[in-house]
Amino acid sequence: MQSAITSSDVSSFASLAPAYPELLLAAGALVLLLVALFWKNNRAGVIASAAIVLLVAALAVLLFQPAGGILFNGVFIVDGFARYMKALVLGGAALSVLISLNSGREHGIDKFEYAILILLATLGMMIMVSSNDLMTLYIGLELQSLALYVVAAMKRDDRRATEAGLKYFVLGALSSGMLLYGASLVYGFTGTTQLDRIVAAIALDTRSIGLVFGMVFLLAGIAFKISAVPFHMWTPDVYEGAPTPVTAFLAAAPKVAAMALFIRVTTVSFGSLTHDWQQIVIFLSIASMVLAAFAAIGQNNLKRLLAYSSIGHVGFALVGLSSGTQVGVEGVAIYMAIYVAMTVGIFACVLSLRTADGTLIESVSELGGLAQKRPFVAATMAILMFSLIGLPPLAGFFAKWQVFLAAIEQNLFLLAVIGVLASAVSAFYYLRIVKVMYFDEPTAEFARVPAELNVVMAGIGFLVVTYFVTVGSPLTAAAHSAAGSLF
Amino acid sequence: MTLPLFFFYIFSAIAVASALMVIASRNPVHSVLFLILTFVNAAGLFMLAGAEFLALILIVVYVGAVAVLFLFVTMMLDVDFASLKQGMLQYAPIGVVVGAIMLIELLLVGGSYVLAPEVASQAVVPIDAGIDNTRALGQLLYTRYVFLFQGAGAVLLVAMIGAIVLTLRHKSGVKRQDIFKQSNRTRAQATELVKVKSGQGL
Secondary structure (H helix, E strand, O other): OOOOOOOOOOOOHHHHHHHHHHHHHHHHHHHHHHHHHHOOOHHHHHHHHHHHHHHHHHEEEEEEEEOOOOOOOOOEEEEEHHHHHHHHHHHHHHHHHOOOOOOOOOOOOOOHHHHHHHHHHHHHHHHOEOOOOHHHHHHHHHHHHHHHHHHHHHOOHHHHHHHHHHHHHHHHHHHHHHHHHHHHHHHHOOOOOOHHHHHHHHHOOOOOOHHHHHHHHHHHHHHHHHOOOOOOOHHHHHHHHHHOOHHHHHHHHHHHHHHHHHHHHHEEEEEHHHHHHHOOOOHHHHHHHHHHHHHHHHHEEEEHHHHHHHHHHHHHHHHHOOOHHHHHOOOOOOOHHHHHHHHHHHHHHHHHOEEEOOOOOOHHHHOOHHHOOOOHHHHHHHHHHHHHHHOOOOOOHHHHHHHHHHHHHHHOOOHHOOOOHHHHHHHHHHHHHHHHHHHHHOOOOOOOOHHHHHHHHHHHHHHHHOOOOOOOHHHHHHHHHHHOOOO | HHHHHHHHHHHHHHEEEEEEHHHHHHHHHHHHHHHHHHHHHHHHHHHHOOOOHHHHHHHHHHHHHHHHHHHHHHOOOOOOOOHHHHOOHHHHHHHHHHHHHHHHHHHHHHHHHHHHHHHHHHHHOOOOOOOOOHHHHHHHHHOOOOHHHHHHHHHHHHHHHHHHHHOOOOOOOOOOOOHHHHHHOOHHHHHHHHOOOOOOOO
């Protein structure tokens, strides 16, 4: 006799439709792995290009598939929110592989495994975004993290890269432990691991202290992955030590996936405990914004500075979530989209910076005279810096506008004021880069910029400048329907 | 005394005795062999409890793979076990404390089954007495949790790729045997006839 609980709800290939993008990515990664293995000469570039094609194909399948719903007996969910976040993850991943196409050799990642691991990490992120169960959440998180640890340490003869990989691994394992501990407590106090059933179980019972305890650990584990203060310690070291293309990838897609996870866990499972997690999110948000604004001031290493910048932006995105409303989640969704675009653009600029004899430029003081030698790169970088500060009419302004609006609607005035002040402080270090590029004397000759980096910089620069008239309203509409599917 | 009870006492007595011998025996190879004996008896206990899948897995995985690996390690590494054992009495109190804590935990877990037998029926997947547990595990892993099963497979694949990427080095200049090349050589390629004048070397 087959009871309902042990039978599967997947009986045909067509019923797998909501999971087609994941299936495509998984199968494609395996095929590429085999092809690369049996192809004698090391063609890392070809495999990386194929990976981009695969990511774009998965994005197309994702956007054109109408099917949604809960699959695999409740562990996997495809709704508007999942689709929106997956589109961001896939787009961010494809762009960050694209900008690293020509710089693999000097960064020591010119191996075909790099693209394969990026594909599998992206698969992990898609599983994270689509998870409807604490177990799926963990599997996705581990698939993503494990691939990223390896990628961070891939330049294995470089001391800083191996140190970055090891540090990332140890702290990542610690955060996984905390997350699992929290998950086990949540399971123990609710009797289910399925996210949408947890909320029902909480509703039946009075709020128990053990459940809140578990929730705190669960959120702490995820806060590690979005690198919110005080769980941010690994970020500057890993961003600085890892090869720049890897840093570009780390800063873009995984942040989106972890943020999506954070939103889903808080709003879906712990929707009735909003008051409890709200305090945590407000604390994380204020701590991230303030610490990043002050800690980045003293940084001369460009990648380290961008690491603090990303910590700060996570803090700003959490301002939206701390309102606990649909408007807030919509704000976070818009924020993450703009954040990914700006991050990829900034790293395209950083990757294009090298002296004529091929030395990589990684410190702010070496940027002197960039405006005279490479006016286009300098202009793009300046625009992106202004956007990261949040000056109107650039995209970064609208991102911050949305999240602060949501906070003010919920009367979180103190949070909004601190956010605006932190934003003003952070303007200092962004503007310092602009100042060095435009007003300092050149220190070196800059090498020619590869074509695909120019295309990415031009495209993102255009979108950031014309955000309000071009992508602004469709993005807002998409984010609105995405947030609507959670409430 | 019923037959299962009789076997239970035999298995558990041998398991406890051989577990003691694992830490007491002087020869490390004997220790590993006693460990294998403990595993086999534990498998017998599982069998008596009706968990035949667990029993076979214990033999296949622990006896077949892990214990043999231990055996290799103890035989290949030149570890001075006599000196390792010298501080044994010194550590005994801590060992007793750890053992006591584990015993209390075991009693707590077991006690909940005795005090509240209805707990087992409220699990996410209640145990169906009608099917044997190999089939039950298969139904859970390959139908209900097939997605997680495949996901775990992907995690293992990443671990494998990662281990290879981070450790494998292709050294240039290493001479490897290529059997195809070897057997493809003709006599003309391999040998050369040289006329050597007497009194001169090559």
